[in-house]
Amino acid sequence: MRKFILLIILSGTYLGSFAQPSGNGNFDLGPYGASPLENMRPIFNAGVGGSLKYGYRLGSLHFLKKASAIKYLYVTLESGYETFDVKNPLQNAYVPSTYSYVPVKAGIKYYPIGGLYAEGQYGVCIFTQHGGGHTTDYSPGIGYSFKRGFEIGIRLEHWTQKPENHITGDYGQSGPFATTSDFKQLELRLAERF
Numbered sequence: 663m664r665k666f667i668l669l670i671i672l673s674g675t676y677l678g679s680f681a682q683p684s685g686n687g688n689f690d691l692g693p694y695g696a697s698p699l700e701n702m703r704p705i706f707n708a709g710v711g712g713s714l715k716y717g718y719r720l721g722s723l724h725f726l727k728k729a730s731a732i733k734y735l736y737v738t739l740e741s742g743y744e745t746f747d748v749k750n751p752l753q754n755a756y757v758p759s760t761y762s763y764v765p766v767k768a769g770i771k772y773y774p775i776g777g778l779y780a781e782g783q784y785g786v787c788i789f790t791q792h793g794g795g796h797t798t799d800y801s802p803g804i805g806y807s808f809k810r811g812f813e814i815g816i817r818l819e820h821w822t823q824k825p826e827n828h829i830t831g832d833y834g835q836s837g838p839f840a841t842t843s844d845f846k847q848l849e850l851r852l853a854e855r856f
Contacts, residue, residue, distance in 0.1 A: 687718040687736075690813055692853030696744065699818075699846040706746040706761070709847065713742025717771055736771040740783065763787045765799055777807040779815075787821060797821045801849075811855040821845045 696709035721733030745762040767785030774780065784800045798821065805815025822844055 687716065688855045690715050690717070690853040690855045692813070692851055694744075694849050694851035696746070696819070696847045696849045698746070699848055700844075702746075702845045702847055705749065707749060709744050709746040711742055711744030713740050713765070713851070715740040715853070734773040736773075738769045738771050738781070738783065739767070740769070740785075741766045758791055762790045764790065767799060767801070769801075773807075777809070778804070779807060780804050781815070781817070783817075803849075805851075807855070813851075813853045813855060815851045815853075817849050817851070819847045819849055 691712070691714050693710070693712045696711065698706045698709070715738055717736040717738045719733065720735045720737060741764065743762065743764055745760050747760055748758065765785060765787045767783040769781055769783030771779050771781040781803045782800070783803075784798075787797050787799045789795045789797075799819060801817045801819040803815050803817025805813060805817075807813045
């Protein structure tokens, strides 16, 4: 798992050395760190991960070229991998030391002034342990895209977890949470466009 995260970081650094902004669409790749908030804080320590995102500028579509506000609007698709360390007192034979998931999200990204952007995403998180399972995920955020291809952003990620979305296995209900809950985390993401 740590090797996978290191691979994402190294890949982002390597690909970022060739990054050049594109007129109509671009990929960006990068690592991020996450701080658990509210209900997540008693369960998890900090999280780390990485993701690949594609953004397509709607203003490049022929029938939308005349709409001036649209030329700063992008649709995005993002997926990656993230893992959280479970606090030591909670770990036992049925609770692992980490919980990991794969987020898959679509969103809208808007540049109101220069490189400053606001973004909203919605999707699903697929858990990788205890038989899997999934939860809905939405995340508003803001950030800044620099001309040379570097991007920094912060977002509030929010999960609504429902037990019926988890697979039941030999040890009963699987997935990281046993009851319906709302969980939040604050993420700082660094990325390179290419």
